[in-house]
Amino acid sequence: MKTVRLSKSKYLSGLQCHKRLWLEIHKPELAPLSPPGQQRIFDQGTRVGELATEEFPDGVLIKADYLNIPEAIEQTKEALDNSVDVIFEGCFVFENVLVRPDIILRNDLGGWNMIEVKSSTSVKEENIHDVAVQTWVLQGYGLKMKRVFLKHINRNCVYPNLSDLFKTEDITEPVNAVLTSVPKKLSEYKSMLDKSEPNVLIGQHCGNPYDCQFVGYCWKDVPEHSIFNIPRLRWTDKEHLIEDNRIGIDDLPAEFPLNENQQKYINSSESQQPIIDWDGIKGELDKLEYPLHFLDFETDSPAIPRFDGLHPYEQFPFQYSCHILDENGSLKHFEYLHKSESDPRQGLVESLTKAIGETGSVIAYNAGFEKGVMNKLAQWCPEYSEQLQSIIERLWDQLVIFRKYYTDYRFKGLNSLKSVLPVIVPSLSYDKLDVSDGIEAQVTWNEMIQIADGDEKKSILIKELKEYCGQDTLVMVKIHREVLIK
Secondary structure, eight states, X not given: OOOOOEEHHHHHHHHHOHHHHHHHHHOGGGSOOOOHHHHHHHHHXXXXXXXXXXXOTTOEEOOSOTTOHHHHHHHHHHXXXXXXXXXXXXXXXXXXXXXXXXXXXXXXXXXXXXXXXXSSSSOOHHHHHHHHHHHHHHHHHTOOEEEEEEEEEOTTOBTTBOTTSEEEEEOHHHHHHHHTHHHHHHHHHHHHHTSSOOOOXXXXXXXXXXXXXXXXHHTTTSOSSBGGGSTTOOHHXXXXXXXXXXXXXXXXXXXXXXOHXXXXXXXXXXXXXXXEOHHHHHHHHTTOOSSEEEEEEEEEOOSXXXXXXXXXXXXXXEEEEEEEEOTTSOEEEEEEEOOSSSOOHHHHHHXXXXXXXXXXXXXXXXXXXXXXXXXXXXXXXXXXXXXXXXXXXXXXXXXXXXXXXEEOGGGTTOOSHHHHHHHHOTTOOSTTOSOOSHHHHHHHHHHHTTSOTTOHHHHHHHHHHHHHHHHHHHHHHHHIIIIIOO
């Protein structure tokens, strides 16, 4: 069998699941194309890596891309032969394992240090193994490795001062603690890859520490209604059921311990009917005061902040939709979408406080999110804090209905808007929208604001964003009118 070259990413795949690594090597075509949100994560990581190298202006970048390995190896060798002190993305191979460390630099002890750059905000266990396999390869290549570091995002950084965007932690000790396990793991992988597809049960590892691209393949035999739909069922319980091959909802043992909400879900599944507490729903609806304002925000949270006062990964809104329903049944729609690369917060809050008057309930789905956004807006735009606080005090959460009073097995154990909608308001769907979730909205907005005004593509993206956010609030109106008020 042809010898397989492993990379750092494939080493980590093997740590997560042998079957994942086997499929990446032998059946990569089974993985679907990455969604737009995944590409944005990659692009963001690339930008973070570029900023991290600015600390070393004399560093040499190995420019050969990841598809031209021989050229990258040659450029790295040339840099070492020329006694370059700092190398970015050097290419090293040892025992057919290839790594490209973010930064290696000579130290005063006659050896080398390594810096791995991550866009996360802390050191994670998987980072230790990530750096360990790189260290093992570098040592095998012949470099005397002394210290290894992880450079990650510092959440305490505040724009516009990005001088402390990064925090660097020495992880030499934990890396050394697992370093001896690397050759053993590699031996396991190479032996496993020479055999047929390994039989690995599905489980929590399918999404931990990374989402696996082969879930669709490995989970293809899981029935539509399964133990994975039971609300808040612990993974330890799921794993026992998986081991006993009890995956379908009908396979659940009769004596299996369940809490009240889980039992309601099972009862709904067995009867094939929803379980609805109309008295409880009426009690919640009685708290509402007209006019009703159905509100939804779209937000962004980039790793590298770009507006005053923002921290890394801090959410800020760039769009809202608000449908206003009067007691007589008339419906009006107000919206705001920021269309340039400037700070959207001031314009949005001005529009929002004009759209929502001083009276009437404000309905959101998972209202804690909208509350958090408006609390932040009140800090950023203190001149509107009184109006925003009034809106916050009038919030009413439509999600509570589906958490407490409305159980339907067809929701598949979830109660998000997109889980509830196809069942109770099938006339509306997100499937035909070009933007169909919050991550896609972020990607689309960041693309749109970089396009010049007047460009036809910009107009198309604006239309797509407005359709998506507007549907979120229209869906809440439909639920209120067609389902809850009977």
